Amino acid sequence: MTPLLDVQNLSKNYGQRIGCKDVSFDLYPGEVMGIVGESGSGKSTLLNCLAGHLEPDHGKVLFDTKTDGLKDTVTMSEPERRMLGRTDWAFVHQHARDGLRMGVSAGGNVGERLMAVGARHYGNIRAQAADWLGRVEIREDRIDDRPTAFSGGMQQRLQIARNLVTGPRLVFMDEPTGGLDVSVQARLLDMIRELVRDLELSAIIVTHDLAVVRLLADRLMVMKDGHVVETGLTDQVLDDPQHSYSQLLVSSVLQV
Amino acid sequence: MSDYNFAYLDEQTKRMIRRAILKGLAIPGYQVPFASREMPMPYGWGTGGVQVTAACLTPDDTLKVIDQGADDTTNAVSIRRFFEKTAAINVTQATSDATVIQTRHRIPEEPLNEDQILVYQVPIPEPLRFLEPRETETRKMHALEEYGLMHVKLFEDISQHGQIATAYAYPVKVEGRYVMDPSPIPRFDNPKMEMAAIQLFGAGREQRIYAIPPYTQVVSLDFDDYPFEASKAEGACALCAADHTYLDEVIVDDDGGRMFVCSDTDYCESRRQAGHIGEQGTPYGKDAA
Ligand SMILES: Nc1ncnc2c1ncn2[C@@H]1O[C@H](COP(=O)(O)OP(=O)(O)OP(=O)(O)O)[C@@H](O)[C@H]1O
Numbered sequence: 001m002t003p004l005l006d007v008q009n010l011s012k013n014y015g016q017r018i019g020c021k022d023v024s025f026d027l028y029p030g031e032v033m034g035i036v037g038e039s040g041s042g043k044s045t046l047l048n049c050l051a052g053h054l055e056p057d058h059g060k061v062l063f064d065t066k067t068d069g070l071k072d073t074v075t076m077s078e079p080e081r082r083m084l085g086r087t088d089w090a091f092v093h094q095h096a097r098d099g100l101r102m103g104v105s106a107g108g109n110v111g112e113r114l115m116a117v118g119a120r121h122y123g124n125i126r127a128q129a130a131d132w133l134g135r136v137e138i139r140e141d142r143i144d145d146r147p148t149a150f151s152g153g154m155q156q157r158l159q160i161a162r163n164l165v166t167g168p169r170l171v172f173m174d175e176p177t178g179g180l181d182v183s184v185q186a187r188l189l190d191m192i193r194e195l196v197r198d199l200e201l202s203a204i205i206v207t208h209d210l211a212v213v214r215l216l217a218d219r220l221m222v223m224k225d226g227h228v229v230e231t232g233l234t235d236q237v238l239d240d241p242q243h244s245y246s247q248l249l250v251s252s253v254l255q256v
Numbered sequence: 257m258s259d260y261n262f263a264y265l266d267e268q269t270k271r272m273i274r275r276a277i278l279k280g281l282a283i284p285g286y287q288v289p290f291a292s293r294e295m296p297m298p299y300g301w302g303t304g305g306v307q308v309t310a311a312c313l314t315p316d317d318t319l320k321v322i323d324q325g326a327d328d329t330t331n332a333v334s335i336r337r338f339f340e341k342t343a344a345i346n347v348t349q350a351t352s353d354a355t356v357i358q359t360r361h362r363i364p365e366e367p368l369n370e371d372q373i374l375v376y377q378v379p380i381p382e383p384l385r386f387l388e389p390r391e392t393e394t395r396k397m398h399a400l401e402e403y404g405l406m407h408v409k410l411f412e413d414i415s416q417h418g419q420i421a422t423a424y425a426y427p428v429k430v431e432g433r434y435v436m437d438p439s440p441i442p443r444f445d446n447p448k449m450e451m452a453a454i455q456l457f458g459a460g461r462e463q464r465i466y467a468i469p470p471y472t473q474v475v476s477l478d479f480d481d482y483p484f485e486a487s488k489a490e491g492a493c494a495l496c497a498a499d500h501t502y503l504d505e506v507i508v509d510d511d512g513g514r515m516f517v518c519s520d521t522d523y524c525e526s527r528r529q530a531g532h533i534g535e536q537g538t539p540y541g542k543d544a545a
């Protein structure tokens with residue numbers, strides 16, 4: 001089976017400081033990979049390199065493209081990479097306002113990706129937007145409201161709808177539940193889990209909340225100082241961590 | 257002769273502007289950066305258009321200047337005088353007599369010909385600015401033809417107003433490539449942009465020049481189920497009875513009385529000269545005023 005994503009020796013420095021170093025892994029279709037680690041360990045840097053938002057210094061990010069099979073997204077042309085960014089890939093930001101157009105209605109936010117790939121029938125676009133709002137439990141009569149009128153949880157759900165409307169094959173999420181109330185977090189997590197399952201999505205989820213990965217991730221990578229110190233099945237890593245840092249991470253969180 | 261260099265700008269500057277114009281004509285709809293000069297008038301008064309006009313004028317040219325279709329507004333008069341003074345060229349109000357026409361917010365009703373140049377004053381050249389404030393990003397969007405955002409704007413229009421409510425500066429796609437802001441002309445004028453004359457657009461504050469060569473395809477963006485319409489106010493001109501022109505609403509007395517008249521004053525006048533009389537018009541030459 002061809003992996004959806006084949007990452008080889010990915011490194012990114014900020015000047016002298018290490019962002020992430022020598023990261024390699026595969027992601028298979030339908031798999032959810034969690035990336036955990038303390039603040040500054042390089043999770044966002046890695047995710048942004050994978051999603052084409054940052055240019056890595058070294059390494060390859062091979063993605064199984066629809067037309068050409070495995071292709072290095074680091075060296076492909078920018079138009080091609082940006083096209084992936086609005087078709088096969090989705091990116092859910094921690095702060096919804098980074099991933100939404102705050103001056104545009106909920107319907108327009110969801111419809112944007114459809115229009116970006118050539119949809120030109122207003123009625124169809126609006127119907128699809130309404131359908132997706134329903135799937136993320138936003139009432140259809142809010143379709144003309146701007147995200148500024150939404151709660152944090154709703155904004156995050158809107159961001160998810162806006163990303164999934166074009167049927168991406170790979171979803172990148174950076175702390176999708178960060179900054180939300182605990183009860184809102186739980187509901188959002190349930191929703192993400194159902195969407196991932198129903199749509200058979202592949203996803204890479206960055207978080208420092210082990211409860212999130214426990215619920216969502218099939219596999220786990222633990223990062224420290226830019227390096228991956230341990231990978232494995234989520235339950236294995238959480239229940240029987242091998243690396244001393246993973247042990248520390250698991251025990252410290254479980255004590256909370 | 258005046259103490260100014262011909263048409264105020266020095267030859268070096270005019271050459272620089274002409275290069276930008278030629279590049280603009282070579283890449284229809286593409287915004288060419290240029291080093292906008294200080295002009296003896298404030299931004300917002302057409303400094304971009306004035307610089308383009310200055311770079312185009314020759315001593316044999318005849319210049320017409322309109323503001324919202326009228327030759328006699330302060331803005332139009334002062335720009336016309338400026339070039340009379342600095343270039344000693346002939347000026348006219350008759351569209352057909354002009355070789356260069358500088359305009360703000362209108363395209364003349366009378367079809368232009370191959371020997372004419374239409375120069376637009378542009379306040380905001382970037383059609384994507386409304387939704388994407390970052391210049392680096394809009395440039396990339398143009399380069400990669402990522403124009404989905406333009407339709408988001410129209411989508412919002414329909415969602416809010418039940419129809420595309422954008423009445424001015426209605427976005428167009430030029431020759432199947434660049435999306436362009438036609439400056440704040442009414443969308444009624446959009447179809448006229450496929451014309452025989454050269455069209456040049458100058459934005460002074462934003463330092464951009466762009467162009468449409470003669471007979472270039474100019475398509476107004478729309479949705480399949482909400483097609484573009486070149487709408488105008490219903491009815492006919494009260495002075496010349498034209499029912500095919502863009503009309504301005506004017507208040508005629510203190511009691512809220514109003515009438516609709518051609519916004520293109522020269523066109524209206526030539527129709528009246530030819531004997532057309534609207535509901536509130538008088539035979540030509542017998543105006544009370
Ligand atoms: N733009 C930048 N310029 C310089 N250094 C940076 C930049 N972004 C991140 N870094 C550094 O790179 C390292 C990794 O940062 P990164 O943001 O990837 O960590 P993270 O694991 O996502 O942290 P957090 O959990 O706080 O979001 C840190 O040392 C950070 O200070």
Ligand SMILES: [Mg+2]
Binds near residue numbers: 043044045174
């Ligand atoms: Mg981070």
